[in-house]
Amino acid sequence: MNVSDLLKYCELHEWRQARSKATLRTNIKQLKALIGDEDIAGLHYTRLKRLASDLETYGGRTAAPATIKRKLDTLSNALTIATKMTNPDGSPVLLAKPTFPTFEIDNIQERVISDAELVDLFEVIAARREVEPHRDWTRFDALIRFLLATACRRGEALRVWPGHIDKRIVEGAARHFVIFQRYTTKTKKPRIVPLSPEIVAMLPALRLQAGNGPLFPFTASMLWGMWKAVRQDMAKRGHDFSLVRYHTTRHTTLTKAMKRYPLAMVSKLAGHASIQITADRYGHLSADDLVEMVDGLAA
The missing domain is CATH 1.10.443.10 (Intergrase catalytic core)
Structure with a gap:
């Protein structure tokens, strides 16, 4: 199964009650554009690090670490679902989810409007x-x-x-x-x-x-x-x-x-x-x- 097929399945069957549909669709669109054709079984830490770098500059704008993390979280959640799925012959779709890169996120907001x-x-x-x-x-x-x-x-x-x-x-x-x-x-x-x-x-x-x-x-x-x-x-x-x-x-x-x-x-x-x-x-x-x-x- 490739990434696009997995994300499509999750969007239709697993994420129908997602809180922010617009954000989810944006995340899915970017992930499909960057790695949609790749087999989920071939994803590994090094590939995901490169994906994080690509997400940082996607669309010609520099994305914040928190934004990149949200998009990787979408992929991570999809791969977790994949580990619970089986093929028509009963074999697992994905044996184990790869390790994802971590980010230091500073959400502390200091600026106030006078x-x-x-x-x-x-x-x-x-x-x-x-x-x-x-x-x-x-x-x-x-x-x-x-x-x-x-x-x-x-x-x-x-x-x-x-x-x-x-x-x-x-x-x-x-x-x-x-x-x-x-x-x-x-x-x-x-x-x-x-x-x-x-x-x-x-x-x-x-x-x-x-x-x-x-x-x-x-x-x-x-x-x-x-x-x-x-x-x-x-x-x-x-x-x-x-x-x-x-x-x-x-x-x-x-x-x-x-x-x-x-x-x-x-x-x-x-x-x-x-x-x-x-x-x-x-x-x-x-x-x-x-x-x-x-x-x-x-x-």
Whole structure:
């Protein structure tokens, strides 16, 4: 069996409930292009190291280690499935899975978006809306505000449909909540987050446009192109957004929350599996954060 046939089988029969179909299809497309015709029994560590190198420069862009790892993980999962499959004569399709190369992945996000940068960011988006009416900059604006307000991940936001917005009475007042459903989150556990008044005010328009679809109907390629435009416009205003990603909105909100609220509450908002993860990733302090403490000790 070659790699293409295995990936096709997995996509049709094993990965039908995959969380991110778009990412999966991209991974499969690149793997097929690079090693699709090769026999899975002939794959070995050295060949996989060369594949990792090819993935790094695929399409003329340099991919990050985490991106390469995700694509290799797709192949690794497929080969694991192959070890459980048999040929028509009862013989195993693959006796053993080869050893895969490892990567040092640094997922710690340090960059936060300042209040001044946020002002310019939304001005940039508003300007784009005027000059590019063919792009849905209105819902893009709403997406960025939603990411900041809920501290959710981009993938989680893209899986929110109108039916995932819940209205409840809390202490005598009506409040809206967004429900990030089971298996759509990184921990594969459901999470419920209250919505700010700003987001609630946007809901009628978002629901009307969504119809029977998601609130934010963007593809990965659409979001990449729009964020690239935002980076260029922010650079013209003197802001270096080269290291700012969609995930930076999450880090910005959680970092601010860490300075004002108990760790347990921030961890609940983040949806982390443990408080320790929250403390490790978002509990860092800058020198400026220590000024008030040092002044108090010296008094």
